[in-house]
Amino acid sequence: MKRYFIVSDIHSQFDLLLVALVNADFDVENPDHVLVIAGDILDRGTQGDSVIRFLELLIKKERLLGVLGNHDKFIQDILTQKSNYRDISWNIEHNGFLQTLLLGLDPQKITNIDQLIVLEEMRKNFESKYPIFSKWILSLPLFLEFDRYVIVHGFLDFTLSDWHDTCERYAIWERGFKTKIPNSFKKTLIFGHTPNRHFGETDDIIYESKKIMIDGGAAMGHQINVLQLTEEQI
Numbered sequence: 001m002k003r004y005f006i007v008s009d010i011h012s013q014f015d016l017l018l019v020a021l022v023n024a025d026f027d028v029e030n031p032d033h034v035l036v037i038a039g040d041i042l043d044r045g046t047q048g049d050s051v052i053r054f055l056e057l058l059i060k061k062e063r064l065l066g067v068l069g070n071h072d073k074f075i076q077d078i079l080t081q082k083s084n085y086r087d088i089s090w091n092i093e094h095n096g097f098l099q100t101l102l103l104g105l106d107p108q109k110i111t112n113i114d115q116l117i118v119l120e121e122m123r124k125n126f127e128s129k130y131p132i133f134s135k136w137i138l139s140l141p142l143f144l145e146f147d148r149y150v151i152v153h154g155f156l157d158f159t160l161s162d163w164h165d166t167c168e169r170y171a172i173w174e175r176g177f178k179t180k181i182p183n184s185f186k187k188t189l190i191f192g193h194t195p196n197r198h199f200g201e202t203d204d205i206i207y208e209s210k211k212i213m214i215d216g217g218a219a220m221g222h223q224i225n226v227l228q229l230t231e232e233q234i
């Protein structure tokens with residue numbers, strides 16, 4: 001039976017990802033083991049290259065699922081040539097994007113970052129270094145819906161008559177832990193984006209009514225949580 005290993009907010013922390021998956025008995029060779037990333041793969045950490053190479057292995061085996069996170073959107077924008085200098089400098093300053101930029105850029109040239117030609121070079125280098133990952137990250141949906149669970153990075157917009165119409169910005173940026181999920185929503189929402197340490201003393205998974213919050217704070221070097229659900233449970 002298929003088993004889903006759900007993680008979020010990896011933020012280029014390969015060591016933390018490996019520890020988490022080993023502890024959860026995730027087996028790279030087991031065709032029933034599927035890794036699901038609830039957004040935010042890169043930025044902030046320094047092990048982006050190892051993370052991407054590991055994920056490419058799983059993509060090739062068709063055992064990686066994911067939803068779009070706000071940080072995944074940054075790299076999408078580079079790949080689709082929608083980034084500009086203003087976005088890039090903001091993301092370098094506030095969102096740890098420099099580490100990701102360096103994956104596709106010669107550090108010697110970082111002084112010329114304000115030139116679009118450097119962004120273009122970064123895009124080309126990144127795409128040729130990580131062709132499988134580049135294609136995969138452009139295909140990410142805003143949410144994954146199963147029989148009993150929905151996985152999203154930020155939150156779903158329950159003010160809409162149908163939450164399926166949640167816009168991209170809301171799904172990837174909203175910090176919905178404050179919002180009460182209406183009774184009409186019959187599933188349980190699994191999401192990341194806000195480190196659980198923000199709510200109290202723990203990095204571990206937080207279970208609330210219809211909400212499961214899984215961000216273990218890897219961006220601060222804390223941990224990556226693994227939520228396991230079988231094909232029957234999910």
Ligand SMILES: [Mn+2]
Nearest residue numbers: 040069070193
């Ligand atoms: Mn996020």
